[in-house]
Amino acid sequence: MDLSFTPEEVAFRQDLRTFFTTAIPQSIRTKVLEGQHLTKEEIITAQRILNANGLAVPNWPVEWGGKDWTSVQIYIYQDEMQLNGVPSPLAFNTSMVGPVIAQFGTDAQKKRYLPAAANLDVWWCQGFSEPGAGSDLASLRTKAERVGDTWVINGQKTWTTLAQHADWIFVLCRTDPTAKKQEGISFILADMNTPGITRRPIQTIDGGHEVNEIFFDNVVVPAENLVGELHKGWDCAKFLLGNERTGIARVGTSKARLKRIRELASLEFSGGSALINDRKFREKLAACEVELKALEMTQLRIVADEKNHAKNKPNPASSILKLKGSTIQQTTTELMMELVGPYVMPFAASDEGDGRNEIGYGPDYAAGTGPTYFNWRKISIYGGSNEIQRNIVAKAILGF
Amino acid sequence: MDFDFSEDQRLLKDSVDRLIADRYAFESRKHFIKEPNGWSAEMWAQYAELGLLGLPFSEDLGGFGGGMIETGQVMEAFGRGLVLEPYLATVVLGGGLLRHAGSAEQQSELIPQIIAGDLKLAFAHIERHSRWTLNDVAVTARKDGSGYLINGEKGVVLHGDCAGKLLVTARTGGAQRDAGGIGLFLVEANDPGVSRKGYPTQDGLRAAEIAFANARGVPLGDPDDALGVIERVVDEAIAALCAEAVGGMGEMLAVTTDYMKQRKQFGRAIGEFQVLQHRAVDMFVSLEQAKSMAMYATMMAASDNAAERRQALSAAKVQIGKSGKHIGEEAVQLHGGIAMTMEYKVGHYFKRMTMIEQMFGSTDHHLAVLTDGGGLF
Known part of the structure; x- marks a missing residue:
């Protein structure tokens, strides 16, 4: 057993990081890291840059633009995107309908739909x-x-x-x-x-x-x-939802958010002292980091184990990724809200409906905190609610 | 020990409950929120007519002579209806400050106007870096002739946009976080030195950012030593918020259990699944604990022992914060997607609970106050 990444994997990660941080516009990455919604054009722009460099659909079969990466490489790719605020390629195209067509579709369907889905020519x-x-x-x-x-x-x-x-x-x-x-x-x-x-x-x-x-x-x-x-069609749906569940852990996204919370906690004050000096707040932040580290290791174990599972038969452990990943993401939104204190209250939705505070009530990072907390309650509901995930695990460990 | 209401209290409760049930349906609220002030002028007139605006004031000023119990009854009903009007800002906070700090002249001039529904007040206290520390005041008040000149900025002033007069905390002396040297000043909202930016809050209420540039202020009470009365009135406001939260939590639980009886998945009502039943039971337990602590808050808010009162109100706020978060998040989760929509009722209660947790101190803030004060027992 060796839990460290190989030198090749480390180099692979570094190459991706260099590419992501130089090729994807900073303005887009900042919006993602700040939890703001992207415009349609920004999502398309980012995906086309990835696709032009062969990085939009690494999970697809090679003949349709896939990379034949190991599951560890796929993991590193997702992690680096999330850490650096690169918008994930549109999931409906790249991890839902694309893989389904690649797996179940006719040659004519593949030719017609896959290249356009990879390049986001069709949404x-x-x-x-x-x-x-x-x-x-x-x-x-x-x-x-x-x-x-x-x-x-x-x-x-x-x-x-x-x-x-x-x-x-x-x-x-x-x-x-x-x-x-x-x-x-x-x-x-x-x-x-x-x-x-x-x-x-x-x-x-x-x-x-x-x-x-x-x-x-x-x-x-x-x-x-x-x-x-x-x-x-139910086979297609099960295949597709299996993909959705692995993506849902979003460990890299949570890591980036916790890092940001730690930075911002130096700018907010409580009793005349920076919030980061408040022991209770620091402990809550640390406790969330522990949960996230455990989830990251769990995800890596599941990823490493994938080679032992038949392709297209998701490991039931992926339900754990959904369960813990969703609650950790939600905890980060609570910490953000606590961070800004009373300035969670002003509401100023822009026409984009992205909860951005354009008029300037309190710090600009405060505006999205309430809306994100409310909005991210969806994460434990969609993609098979956490109750359904527990049913899946229950069936696996109890058998009935 | 007697948990029952008096005859007068029962009558009050019945009439407020009926008013909210009849006039404050969720669909009506959607219209009220679109009115120019973001709340209903007609409902405000109704509250005046029913005597609710005069509830805590003495009878010789035209009030009802009620205490925290009566205020709690109104607030609980308002919580059930997700009421938008500036009752907390005007009657509980503004009225409370006038009752406890105002001179006889100030009271007899202003309180009848509140009771008639003509005067709205707002408590301008929070500053950008004060968070919930009541003695953290940077806005200044400088003596100028017979009055004071107020300078600085206040934020998240609840209903600060519609108020006719503002009650502003400002420093006449001492350093930014000293307990002494804090005064309370009445400032005309239309004073040329006042500029206001109003906005909706996450829960559909209204607030304002307010800047003061040599605005004229008249002291309410001792201009050098108002912290005690500020703390007292904030404690009363916390008790009122606890009651409001209980009303909202009760409604969320009722809507959720109704939904669980009606919503069918896998060929049966989802409420038939034992795991979901237990989740609803845990919500019920949280609600009952919150009710108990809201009652405790109501009783203790009237206490003259400031230290004991402080501990009790912090304890209540902790329980309300925890219960509100638990019930709100579970109400959304047990509903599923429908609770995520603006059209449906539950999300709005969830948002209100979330904001109540942030008002006058979060759960963690009050837990720290309680811890530093030595605990309850």
Whole structure:
């Protein structure tokens, strides 16, 4: 056993760091590190720089731009991006629909969709959750009926993140209403400009606009938009959600935030002394660091163990990454709020809905603290709520 | 020992509860928040008519002669309705400072205006680096003829944008964190030396940043030694906030258990899952603990023993902060995505609880005060 990175891995990390910190605009990285929302253009810019340098989709098969990296290399890549405020490539493209198409799609689908997804020429969104199908995703009711050479889709999706920017949507549809619930679902692609698709923004409690409802009213798409086998969409969904869970730990993001909190604690005062001198605050910060270190080591153990698992069969331990990763991220938002004290209170959402304080009440880093705390409560809800993750682990350790 | 309300208190509670249930539905609140001040002038008139604005003032000034119990009853109902109007700022804080520090002339001039609903007040105390330390005051008051000139900046002044008069803490002497040398000054909000920037707070209330440049101030009480009365009124405000928080927490629990009975996943109501039942039970336990400490705060806020009062109110604020965070976060989690939306009720309570935790000292702040004071027992 040797828990240190090999010299090659250390060099690999250094190369990535140099690239990230020189090629990705500082203005974008600062926004990410400060927890501000990015514009559509900024997200596209960053991803295209990565893609031009072969770094947008390292997790994909090599022939479609992947890197054939070890799981440790993939981990280092994600960690360095998060530490340096590089926006992650759009997850809907690169870790959801892309891998699904690469795994289950036809050659024609791969050619048509993968390069455009990698370069963010096409922005994808995810049509999974419905008002009646959240944790119980398989109870979804949006249906697709085969009419001639087309699918006709009717129903409603919700919590569709950044659908306001999206060009295409991948939709889980019920194609066999008579089958048992997981067995009659198919994975279908739809152009967001297709007549019959409407989007309605949902404003979240932080004042932002990230998620949307999507309505399908007799939406006609070509039959060839089915991905994988008919009625086997649940396999695609499970494959995709397995990817989502590993990404959700966001250890690098939390590390960067804790570092920032430690810096800012020298600028805030309590009883005439910098907050960083307050023992209680320092201890809370340290306790969060301990949790994060443990999570980082757990993540590395899981990453190292991946070679022992069949590909596409996620290790149930990845649920631990979701459980701990989400609560640690949420703790960092609490520490940020505590840091600014009464100046968490002013609310001044900009038109971007990013909770930015443009008018200047208190320090500029204070403006986003409340909205981020509120907004990040979502992390323990989305991508399979923490309750669902516990069910997965319970099944693994208890067997029933 | 008697936890029951008197006949008068029961009547008050019934009428306030009914008012909020009838007039302060979540949908109505959405309209109130869009009014020019960010709250309802009509509701404010209603409070005046019902005598709520005169609740803590003596009967010879036209008040109701109520104490902390009555204030708590109103605040609990207001917490349930997520009331937006400047009751805490005007009646509890402003009114409290007038009651405890104002001269007979000041009281007889201003209190009837509060009771009639004509005068709104705001307590301008927080400064950029003061956090919650009440004796950390850098704003200055300099004697000038018969009055004082106030200079400096105050922040996060609750309802400071709509107030007609401001109650400003300012230093007449001593160093920035000395206990002595702090005065309390009445400043006209439209004084040429006052500039205000109003804004909404995270929970939909209003606050302001206020700068004073040679603004005229009239002392309320001893201009060199007001810290004692400031502490007392802040303790009363904490007790009122505890009651408000209990109202909000109770409503969050009720909405959450309703949702758990109705929301179906995996073929049954999610409330049938034992693990979620236990989570709801833990919320209930937190609520009951908070209720108890809010009552304790109500009782102790009236105490003349400043040290004992201080410890008790810090203890209550700790419990309210913990319970509010627990119940708020769990209410959101047990609902799932729907609680993350502006359209739904629960997120707004969660935000209000989060702000209450930050008002007049966070949980950690009060835990430290309690620790430094030697604890409760």
